[in-house]
Amino acid sequence: MKHIRGISLDLDDTLWDVWSVIRRAEVALHQHIQARYPDVASRYDADAIRDLRNQIVETRPDIAYDLTESRRVSFALMLESCGHDPEDSHALMAYFLELRHEVELFPDVQPALEALSARYDVIALSNGNADVGRLPIGPLFKGQVNAASAGVKKPDSRIFQAGCEQLGMDPEAVLHVGDHPIEDVLGAKDAGLSAVWVNRTAAPWTHPQKPDAEVQNMAELVTLLESVR
Structure with a gap:
């Protein structure tokens, strides 16, 4: 060489070690959602939020390679399913990225x-x-x-x-x-x-x-x- x-x-x-980072970020994100969208947090725990993101990766090959966008889209669907503005997904994604860099x-x-x-x-x-x-x-x-x-x-x-x-x-x-x-x-x-x-x-x-x-x-x-x- x-x-x-x-x-x-x-x-x-x-x-x-990435998974310890992601697990901490997902737990902290759920706490963040619970404080701002308690109805969303009661319907989606951290595991359910992760499952929704995985579903997006599996069903949206057009964005599956982009981990940020696929996760943001999962946040948008989660919010919309509970009657909230899906555009709030951008703020949730920004918060998650802060946690993801710890x-x-x-x-x-x-x-x-x-x-x-x-x-x-x-x-x-x-x-x-x-x-x-x-x-x-x-x-x-x-x-x-x-x-x-x-x-x-x-x-x-x-x-x-x-x-x-x-x-x-x-x-x-x-x-x-x-x-x-x-x-x-x-x-x-x-x-x-x-x-x-x-x-x-x-x-x-x-x-x-x-x-x-x-x-x-x-x-x-x-x-x-x-x-x-």
């Missing part, structure tokens, strides 16, 4: 990002709706691409191509790093990028095509890249 000049980084479950980085992430950004151009490349510009680590990134901006989700090659375009590099010069075997590793490899699998859970690799390397955390990634300089 001596030819690598740029790195695209997955965010959720690579830099932080992430806790894995301990290895901050020092690793500082080391990587000193040597490479680093961008975020995610299916999710986290905005690194809203996080303290934002200055360590040159930019970001997500499914909403690309119009497709990983493992679609087009989102990786969008990342390469933002970096101004050919795929051969870019390393993608992420936790998901299919969305991150196989998607990146199919798009012509190198790929490192961040396997924090010591899961077995079960696919014929393999990553260029496997690391347990971001500190190991820094060590790996230093060894191939």
Whole structure:
């Protein structure tokens, strides 16, 4: 991987545990709804709100790739079903996004990002709706691409191509790093990028095509890249 000049980084479950963030956000959102729309909260608990969002993803392929819009539409349907203005969904979504950005980085992430950004151009490349510009680590990134901006989700090659375009590099010069075997590793490899699998859970690799390397955390990634300089 001596030819690598740029790195695209997955965010959720690579830099932080996403489901603990989402669960906290969903509970806090329900409390927020209970204070403002008690009739809605009595009809929809946090699980029901999540189920409605999942239904939108399944039935609206035109917006399924955009996690913000699909969730907002689910809020609109929820409000409308209880006789409230569906336009209030925008305010609910803004509140949810505030909660969604209350992430806790894995301990290895901050020092690793500082080391990587000193040597490479680093961008975020995610299916999710986290905005690194809203996080303290934002200055360590040159930019970001997500499914909403690309119009497709990983493992679609087009989102990786969008990342390469933002970096101004050919795929051969870019390393993608992420936790998901299919969305991150196989998607990146199919798009012509190198790929490192961040396997924090010591899961077995079960696919014929393999990553260029496997690391347990971001500190190991820094060590790996230093060894191939």
